[in-house]
Amino acid sequence: MSLFAVSTFVVFHFALNRTTVSGDLAAGVLWVTLLFAAMLGVNRLFVADAEQGGFDGLLLAPVDRTALLIAKALTLGACLIVLEFVAVPAFALLLSPPLGGGVAGLVAVLALADIGLAVIGTLIAALAVHTRARDLLGPLLALPLLVPVVIGAARASSPLLAAAGAGAGASAHAAWPAARWLLLLGLYDLVFGLIAYAVFDFLLED
Amino acid sequence: MPRPTLRTLSVLTVLAFCVYLPLVFFYAPIEAEEGFVQKIFYLHVPLAIVSLCGFVLGGLFAIAHLRTRESKWDLRSYVAIHMSLIFGIGVLVTGSIWAHASWGHWWVWSEPTLVSFLIVMLLYATYQPLRFAIEDPERQARYASVFAIVAGAFVPMNFLAVRLSTSYLHPRVLGSTSNLPAPMGYTFLVSLLAMVLLFATLCMYELAAKRTRILLKSRSRILGYQ
Numbered sequence: 001m002s003l004f005a006v007s008t009f010v011v012f013h014f015a016l017n018r019t020t021v022s023g024d025l026a027a028g029v030l031w032v033t034l035l036f037a038a039m040l041g042v043n044r045l046f047v048a049d050a051e052q053g054g055f056d057g058l059l060l061a062p063v064d065r066t067a068l069l070i071a072k073a074l075t076l077g078a079c080l081i082v083l084e085f086v087a088v089p090a091f092a093l094l095l096s097p098p099l100g101g102g103v104a105g106l107v108a109v110l111a112l113a114d115i116g117l118a119v120i121g122t123l124i125a126a127l128a129v130h131t132r133a134r135d136l137l138g139p140l141l142a143l144p145l146l147v148p149v150v151i152g153a154a155r156a157s158s159p160l161l162a163a164a165g166a167g168a169g170a171s172a173h174a175a176w177p178a179a180r181w182l183l184l185l186g187l188y189d190l191v192f193g194l195i196a197y198a199v200f201d202f203l204l205e206d
Numbered sequence: 207m208p209r210p211t212l213r214t215l216s217v218l219t220v221l222a223f224c225v226y227l228p229l230v231f232f233y234a235p236i237e238a239e240e241g242f243v244q245k246i247f248y249l250h251v252p253l254a255i256v257s258l259c260g261f262v263l264g265g266l267f268a269i270a271h272l273r274t275r276e277s278k279w280d281l282r283s284y285v286a287i288h289m290s291l292i293f294g295i296g297v298l299v300t301g302s303i304w305a306h307a308s309w310g311h312w313w314v315w316s317e318p319t320l321v322s323f324l325i326v327m328l329l330y331a332t333y334q335p336l337r338f339a340i341e342d343p344e345r346q347a348r349y350a351s352v353f354a355i356v357a358g359a360f361v362p363m364n365f366l367a368v369r370l371s372t373s374y375l376h377p378r379v380l381g382s383t384s385n386l387p388a389p390m391g392y393t394f395l396v397s398l399l400a401m402v403l404l405f406a407t408l409c410m411y412e413l414a415a416k417r418t419r420i421l422l423k424s425r426s427r428i429l430g431y432q
Contacts, residue, residue: 123356127336127349127352127353128336130340130345130349131336131339131340131349132339132340132341133335133339137332137335137336137339140332140335141329141332141336141353143328144325144326144328144329144332144360145329145356145357145360147325147364147367147368148363148364148366148367148368151367151368151370151371152367155370155371180370181370184366184367184370187363187366188363188367191359191363192356192359192363195355195356195359196356199272199352199355199356202272202348202351202352203348203349203352205348
């Protein structure tokens with residue numbers, strides 16, 4: 001996943017024909033890359049359980065089935081955090097967005113978006129693992145569901161990555177993302193976390 | 207065999223359309239800024255409202271299916287989502303026509319309702335591929351219900367997100383329903399009613415067709431052929 005993200009940044013350099021990106025463009029490149037790398041993770045999340053009988057093992061064990069949701073979501077979240085430890089510095093190195101003092105804000109946005117990606121990714125992975133075209137269907141289902149995450153994350157990180165003094169108003173450099181985007185991401189995480197918790201059991205019956 | 211309710215619903219729908227269409231063309235006043243083209247509003251907005259309510263209804267039927275495990279709720283959920291998808295295509299087409307006529311572009315990213323509707327449609331367009339990629343019928347129904355619930359909850363969340371993100375460069379035509387003059391208001395209510403009836407009738411037809419097909423399949427299996 002990390003290697004995919006780094007390669008994608010290189011592809012973006014050639015596709016956009018730029019050596020630096022800033023503002024909206026930087027936020028867009030970063031979040032599209034993280035989103036598609038997360039899709040790779042989603043594809044592989046439940047495959048081992050499906051093929052090696054992990055689901056049956058869980059059903060036989062005297063544990064609450066939602067434990068699998070929490071475990072897999074935490075796993076996907078951890079994978080995303082490791083991915084970001086590699087990808088964000090690579091992004092800073094390869095495409096040189098002007099970061100300045102916005103790192104703490106970027107970390108906050110990444111954390112909230114990771115939770116959303118992890119919850120929805122786990123739910124959709126569980127849905128897609130038993131279908132025929134699971135590698136295709138997983139991202140296909142997840143991408144529209146993750147649009148609010150992309151909106152919130154990209155809009156929140158865009159002022160953090162804007163060139164200082166590049167222009168007043170829309171893309172002035174900021175140190176902390178606007179509250180509305182953090183609230184949107186938080187609300188999304190809460191709502192879909194609760195829904196995933198409620199419906200996950202139904203996905204695990206024989 | 208045709209149920210009595212199907213016939214009454216069909217007659218009611220035809221009557222509603224016989225009232226609704228003349229109202230739109232002859233009674234509703236021509237809007238000052240946009241002219242005659244604005245009347246597509248009486249087609250586009252009811253289609254959109256009915257379509258979105260249909261998606262949420264599909265989610266509610268899916269909740270009923272998961273709670274009671276009766277396949278009739280799953281069938282209703284499928285038909286509601288299927289019909290809303292078809293109505294939704296109508297929304298996108300009429301929205302494009304209206305956008306081109308009033309603003310000169312076939313697609314506008316700055317109209318949040320159109321954009322969030324596109325995202326909802328992209329999501330529900332995956333509903334049928336998901337269903338038909340699962341072979342076991344009981345699992346198919348269960349997974350489809352889970353998806354319908356998640357997607358139903360997504361609809362309002364998505365509208366909120368897109369509305370927050372768009373800058374209002376274009377005039378908010380769709381947001382001005384609260385101060386419609388009386389003739390336009392009445393016409394709008396009639397058009398909404400006609401669309402709801404059309405949705406209900408078409409759903410009942412599809413349900414009847416599916417039930418008949420299921421009955422036919424089980425009968426022919428019992429009788430030994432096919």
